[in-house]
Amino acid sequence: MLNPQQHAAVEYCDGPLLVLAGAGSGKTRVITEKISHLISRRHLAPEKIAAITFTNKAAKEMRERVSKLISDDASKALTVCTFHALGLKFLQIEHDRAQLRRGFSVLDADDSGNMIKELSPKGIKPDVLNGIRNLVGRAKNAGLTPDEAMAAARSPRELEAAQIYDMYQTRLAAFNAVDFDDLIRLPLRILEADDEARAIWQERLRYLLVDEYQDTNDAQYRLLRTLTGTKGRFTCVGDDDQSIYAWRGANPENIDQLGKDFPQLRVIKLEQNYRCAKRILRAANHLIANNPHVHEKKLWSDHAEGPPIRVLECKDNEHEAERVASIAASLHEKYKDKVRWSDFTILYRGNFQARALEKALRLARVPYHLSGALSFLDRAEVKDILCYLRLLTNPTDDAAFLRVVNVPKREIGATTLEKLGTMAQTRNASLLEASRSDAVLKTIAPRSASALASFSRLIDELRSSSIHQSAADLVETVLDRTGYAAQIASTIADPTLRERKLGNLRELADWFRAMGKDGGRTGDLTAQLALLSHADRDDPGNALRMMTLHSAKGLEFRFVFIVGCEDGTLPHEGAIDEGRLDEERRLMYVGITRAKELLTLSFSARSRKYGEVLSNDPSRFLQELPQDDLHWDGKDPDADAEVTRETAATHMARIKAMLAGGV
């Protein structure tokens, strides 16, 4: 049953609406219920509704939640995706207006980072290069053209970045490619400038719902504003206390901007938290009260008090990991049939913290799933084959060309490629086109020239066979005809590694098979793939989830562990130096409010960093929690006895595991 405020938020469809409320207050629930309301009560066609989420994973979850409320057909017709995926859909339909050719490529962050590196001065220092990448990204996210970025530059460094941005855009256009930022920027530019396109899209999408609104950046906000027009048919839900992506250009001031741009905006606040035990919520409220607040919010919970929040003081990272693993194992043991491993999560500030935990969890025989680790699509072999597919669907994709031209080895060296690049540029041709041209090949050493010629012939042959093949079959053909599979078989001696690589490639074909059921073309599928992240493909099943605090946003678990509560880790060192503590505090707030029943915080007195052993202070955030609700291990002998028992239990588990030969 929805509460009266949620009810009002669901029913109000006549103008723009902002639901501003704290964690766990049922904001996402408002979105799913409202979609169902729009379809069944307001008789809006589901294809005219778009719900925007922050990650692909959240989109998947939302679709699952909505599909329980509406028919299968309606659920299929509905758009539930991220801003980026919506932008991709837009560009696939409107490629002409965006001056792209059908089958354009989407470069991932890696590819676009490499391209910026190539355009930057040789021998550039990594931190300067990163600075340039950030400045380019920021300019794009702010919706600035290269000319505008140059005009806005306030320092020689910014001017240089803007010039690189200009060259980068020229190269993207030459490659018929877009990067992630363009997925927002280009639709925005078209919608803002082209009245006809705007009218079509405002009619095509009659109602928009945006979750995690506090983390939209400027370009995304403008996209929302333009898509919904002056009528403002939208519902945004968000929580300014959970804004944790400022470093990626998110602008929580967009919350106030809504009121300015849409004076008729209605704001509804939700005050009941349905997720957390009282103590957990009290801790979260207490902590976040240390941040300045523009929008005052009250949040209460009707749940039980719950047990105290346990703080584990540990000797070092290994000790911390062991204790967390053993406590998780003993809780699981204690609740037996009433708990699943997927009710547990361990949250940390950075992925590097996972290593010690993985080891301890393995020893304690706890099944776990690591999200956000090396993504499937980032694995070298998967990326290679995707680049072959990209080159087949878009022969002007020079980034893909460069990646695969020498994989497997074809003895085409860097000098040859550089020459080819210069020739291609003067002829305004792609690298593939250039390597088909006799005039170009004549200027290159005969052996390399003939290798290049046979590579371009191979690609052309594959292209003509690709017309009749499904994407999944095409993966097999590419593996076979390029000699890629044979190369893996002959060059990788370790059988486990070899099988893993071949297995990944089989999995890639399986995906295409699953995705191609709707009859999609390879070009579109490849572009879609670029948008997917690790989390979307794997169904982790019944396993403890390990992830960063950032990626835990929007999720909830019965048992939550936050590790590394040390000054320098959480809050992060850089944030302390730069005085960005408020954002770190919001991150901690996000972490705490993921917990429904039990929250455990831990820190290590010492940790190894940069090869040195450093001593740590406990996180200052621990001091900002209501001390009466905490139980510090070491201060209460009774509770500590339990810990000793748990350590013994881990010890036993380890011995058992060793006997079973499983470690």
Ligand SMILES: Nc1ncnc2c1ncn2[C@@H]1O[C@H](COP(=O)(O)OP(=O)(O)OP(=O)(O)O)[C@@H](O)[C@H]1O
């Ligand atoms: N009216 C309600 N009655 C009972 N349970 C509810 C109600 N509304 C939401 N819930 C439950 O409360 C929990 C939190 O809801 P939801 O995830 O929608 O909150 P949220 O505000 O989106 O949280 P977050 O800020 O973390 O994204 C969910 O388990 C949801 O099913």
Ligand SMILES: [Mg+2]
């Ligand atoms: Mg939510």
